[in-house]
Amino acid sequence: MPVPETLNSPRRASRRSAQRLALIPLLCLGALGAAQAAPLPVTDAQRATAERVAQAGVPLSELAPNAPETYTVKTGDTLWDISQLFLKSPWRWPELWGMNREQIANPHLIYPGQTLMLVKQDGMARLQLAQEFGQGNGSNSASAKLSPRIRASDNLLAAIAAIPLNLIEPFLNDAVVFDSDALAKAPRIVAAPEGRVNLSNGDIAYARGDFSQASDYRVFRNTQPLRDPTTKEILGYEARYLGTAELTRPGEQRVNDQGKPEIVPTTLTIKTVRQEIGVGDRLAPVLQRSFLRYVPHAPSKDISGQIVSIYGDGLNAGQNQIVALNRGSQDGLERGHVLSLWLKGRQAVDRTGERKEDIRLPDEKHGVLFVFQTYSRVSYALIISVKEPVKAGDRFSQP
Structure with missing residues (x-):
């Protein structure tokens, strides 16, 4: 059965009270931001109960209407595609897969060619991998050997991604985002050989700052503040983004022949140039590519916020575009979180009574966000689906 075109049309996912109750034990175990209030103590008994619930699966009523009994993963599939194939609410993937809190943070990978089997028992459903030897010996679906583990020899890069990588690679390659403290500490280019003004591929640059974090750096300039739509903070x-540079020789502080201290800057080699690079430009470590390990899941607590901006300076955004959010890791957001977009209810006039009255229609859910990058106070999300254009100030919440 082919995976549906999930990025072409939004799916309205109902959230029943039974679903909410089932989610609470699993999600309350999620890691929270360091700056948020300390959670209530969790007893060993409560933790054990939560782990059992997390691995029990989902109620059969939460399966998608046409969820297949088995599905063979294909090249080009994403975890979000498969989640929507099996679930009414794709963010319940950790429950369907039987994940505990540690597995959400460090999930098993899924590869093209592997077969996923839907196991139903006692009114619950779980998804597992059907091992090749179990299927090849004529075993039926009830007795086939099942396991969520992946062969150690499988290539990490061959695993399917959570969302289409081509949609977020421009951000991951080019975006340079800082918290205020990190910006102040960012290394800077201070000189070039022979007083050169512009640097190109292969040129040498001299820089000062802390280079202990990495050997490969992105070069940037012209920082723009990301302001909260309400508080303006x-x-x-x-x-x-201007290009990339590689550290070729560390700087040092030494004493010269006259016994005076002197500073020798770090030497960098310019590797790529998108725009001209020169003295005064700053440096940031190249992002580590960990996006293959995202798991779609709901936030562990109620959370709401607003769109800060459209990435790329657009005024409005649609499906498959990237937006900045005014919530970050300190607010409990993490990579893989799925959020709902809300359309503000319009003003209207009630003309049905004896006199006209102004009214405000209720806000309506009209889209889905997938968080793929978080910072302390701001995050970035991909618009998976949406009905109306998205703009700065629009509201989001847990699904």
Whole structure:
């Protein structure tokens, strides 16, 4: 059965009270931001109960209407595609897969060619991998050997991604986002050989700052503040990407022949250039590519916020575009979180009574966000589906 075109049309997912109760034990175990209030103590008995619930699966009523009994993963599939194939609410993937809190943070990977089997028992459903030897010996679906584990020899890069990587790679390659403290500490280019103004591929640059974090750096300039739509407080900074540079010789502090201290800057080699690079430009470590390990899941607590901006300076955004959010890791957001977009209810006039009255229609859910990058006070999300254009100030919440 082919995976549906999940990124072409939004799916309205109902959330029943039974679903909410089933989610609470699993999600309350999620890691929370360091700056949020300390959670209530969790007893060993409560933790054990939560682990059992987390691995029990989902009620049969939460399966998608046409969920297949088995599905063979294909090249080009994403975890979100498969989640929507099996579930009414794709963010319940951890329950369907029987994940505990540690597995959400460090999930098993899924590869093209593997077969997923839907196991139903006692009114619950779980998804597992059907091992090749179990299927090849004529075993029926009830007795086939099942396991969520992946062969150690499988190639990490061959695993399916959570969302289409081509949609977020421009951000992961080019975006330079800072918290205020990190911006102030960012290394900077201070000189070039022979007083050169512009640097190109292969040129040498000299820089000062802390280079202990990495050997490969992105070069940037012209930081723009990311402001909270309501409070106008600066949450972070977004900068213009210029290119990349590689550390070739560390700097040092030494004493010269006259016995005076002197500073020798770090030497960098310019590797790629998107725009001209020069003295005064700043540096940030190249992002580590961990996006293959995202798991779609709901936030562990009620959370709401607003769209800060559209990535790329657009006024409005649609499906498959990236937006900045005014909530970050300190608010409990983490990579893989699924959020709902809300359309503000319009003003209307009630003309049905004896006199006209102004009314405000209720807000309506009209889209889905997938968080793929978090910072302390700001995050970035991909618009998976949406009915109306998205703009700065629009509201989001847990699904």
